[in-house]
Amino acid sequence: MNLFILTGAGVSAESGLGVFRGPGAALWKRYDPMQLATPEAFARDPALVHAFYNARRRNLLAASPNAAHAALARLEAGLVQRGGGLTLVTQNIDDLHERAGSTRVIHMHGELLKARCASCGAVSDRRDDLSPHSRCGCAGALRPHVVWFGETPLFMDEIHAALGAADLFVAIGTSGAVYPAAGFVREARARGLRCCELTLEASDNAAEFDDRRYGRASEIVPSWVEEILAR
Structure with a gap:
């Protein structure tokens, strides 16, 4: 996967x-x-x-990584062990994913x-x-x-290529208000992918997702990761 x-x-x-x-x-x-x-x-x-x-x-x-960052690093390692992979595209400009152990992180906003x-x-x-x-x-x-307002996000060709190779699209902790990232779910749906949202509250584009789970990232992300790894 x-x-x-x-x-x-x-x-x-x-x-x-x-x-x-x-x-x-x-x-x-x-x-x-x-x-x-x-x-x-x-x-x-x-x-x-x-x-x-x-x-x-x-x-x-x-700052230090929290349980959500750690769970995503654990998910990447588990998928790689099974011959799959995880591309983590972040709108965040922090390095907490890397500090938690994620190795394939694309910083589209710098x-x-x-x-x-x-x-x-x-x-x-x-x-x-x-x-x-x-x-x-x-x-x-x-x-x-x-990346400031009025500037083009980074690595867009790499991002679209990764989206085209994915089996599942997941948005975590996003508002669904910032483009082009907010448009990724629609692109994923057009490719026939199942889409999952994990956020504190419904995003602006929540209706685009098949699976929606709301709560603190430190709680819902580790729970969801364990479900994926148990499959």
């Missing part, structure tokens, strides 16, 4: 990382994304943008612990704070390696 799993902020919320959308203190309810997450915002006030992502980076470095040169495009690991004075070896300015 080959699984395609899409994860969103809900899978990392219990690790103490804020979600960008949804109920409660979602980040985009407290901050204006147009002032913090667009190329224009960075050009206008790089210090403000860096300060926002520096805080997110420090928060991430203090990675918070990396920086990208605005001049040459080189990507480097960065765990320290960035500032308008942070520079690449080519002397170009460094920016967070994250």
